[in-house]
Amino acid sequence: MSKGKFFSFLVLVGAIALIAIHSIKLISAPPASTAVTVKLSGWGGNIVEQKLLQQVLNDFEAQHPQIKVKYEVISDQYMDVLKTRLVGEAAPDVFYLDALEAPFLMSQDVLEPLDAYITPEFDLGDFEPNLLKSFKYKNHIYGLPKDYSTLSLFYNKQAFAAAGLKNPPPTWEELRAYSQKLTGKLNRYGLGITPELARQAYKIKAFGGQIVDQNGNASFASEAGLQGLQLVVDQYQKDRSSAQKSDVGTNSGSEMFGQSKVAMVIEGNWAIPYLRETFPQLEFATAEIPTINAQKGTMVFTVAYVMNKQAKDKAAAWELISYLTGKAGMEKWTGTGFALPTRQSVAQKLGYDQDPLRSPFVAGVNYATPWQVGKYPGAIVNNFDNQFISALLGQQPLKQAMVRAENEANQQIKTME
Known part of the structure; x- marks a missing residue:
């Protein structure tokens, strides 16, 4: 073998060796880090x-x-x-x-x-x-x-103008007066209500009541708590200036307001894009919820x-x-x-x-x-909602309904602890 061929052979052998070494490194190297x-x-x-x-x-x-x-x-x-x-x-x-x-x-x-x-x-x-x-x-x-989202008062600007109302009501007493003026005008009712604890808890607290006590038990049936809830019942039963969604054939508070079944409603921030998209002709404004017992409140x-x-x-x-x-x-x-x-x-x-x-x-x-009512919210919320709607419809006195709801909720909580 000539020196030239021998040299070429060595180069080839070296190249093969380098390829083999590189291949071994590829096999033995850890894989690239995955996400x-x-x-x-x-x-x-x-x-x-x-x-x-x-x-x-x-x-x-x-x-x-x-x-x-x-x-x-x-x-x-x-x-x-x-x-x-x-x-x-x-x-x-x-x-x-x-x-x-x-x-x-x-x-x-x-x-x-x-x-x-x-x-x-x-x-x-x-x-x-x-x-x-x-x-x-x-x-x-x-x-x-x-x-x-908190809750705020939505009001129909056209309905307010037709009733001669310029500004939103600052107190709950004025809201009730507004509702009476607005009922039967451009809208069937003045105020749309949602009779659930999620929308009523701040009314209970307005007079010093509470939803649950320090032990996590339901305690909304106190005299202080009943004062706030009585406002809702009186407006619905005595004034007849408020309505819930089932009274006007709608699926939500936002919808009954958008369809102009009610002139005012208390809803969350989520209602703004819904109303703008679904009811683009509706002229509305928002305001903080009127004070109750001189206390600001919302959820x-x-x-x-x-x-x-x-x-x-x-x-x-x-x-x-x-x-x-x-x-x-x-x-x-x-x-x-x-x-x-x-x-x-x-x-x-x-x-x-x-x-x-x-x-x-x-x-x-x-x-x-x-919106937080202890470790066992299901027992508290379900019993309140079931009994409060019964009181709202006049099927039993408010105090009786709330005492019943509180007792049943606490019995259920005992079985869960």
Whole structure:
């Protein structure tokens, strides 16, 4: 073999050896790191809401390429499905939790406390305190509220003009007087009502009553609590200037107002886009709920993102929660106006505190009654609602109805503890 051929042979052998070594390295090298998947669950909203959430999640993934979000909508029996999955250790890593259901889950040691993850840069103090406290339990924070709505008074501007009314009523006594003037004019009734505890709790508190006591038992049948509820019954039975949805053949308070069956209604922020889209010709305005017993009052409904204590990658789960409830993520989520931001700085940046329709909702958040009634809300809510509607329809006296509701609720709670 000539020197040239021998040299070529050595080069070939060397090349083969290098290829072999490289192949071995490829086989033995660890695979490229794959993205972590965080499972997120919530209940179904409207199409606009679903699309908006997906956009926010897409933005999160673009900024966090190492984390993928698998979003699942639990469209039916949300809490029942979630509780079953938590017991079976098959729950999502991050999920929606309504303030109403929070006390029970926080007490069951199935949620991850978030205190250790929250840094000064996250600016926890930016959240509305009245919203954050709904997700605190035994000095720990278990959830960060993603949005909220209070209740405000909606009134038909054309109906007000026809009745010679210029401004919204500042007190409940004036609201009743307004209702009588408005009934039978452009609208069949002055005020639309929803006889559920979720809409009546602030009236109970206006006279010093309470929904549950320190032990978590129902206590809404006190004389103080009955005073607030009596206002609703008297207006419905004596004045005949208010109506509930079934009286006028509608499915909700927003609908009976939109169809001009009633001139006023007390509803949440969610009614604004609904009314604008469904009843574009309706001229309406909003105001804070009239004072009762010289006390300002409303309800506040809020939902938080919480972390499953069994989450597979808690650091990634926190990254998702902190983005969704951080200033940038929250601004994207609430920028369209169908939900209100729980961060004060975001509300100010979006101008909701100056918005003619939304400012009453923002103003009410500090004095609102959180929609939360202890660890066993089903027993309290169901018994109240069933008995209160009976009293409203005149089937039994109010006090008898509420005492019955309270006793039955507390008997049920005893069997659950």
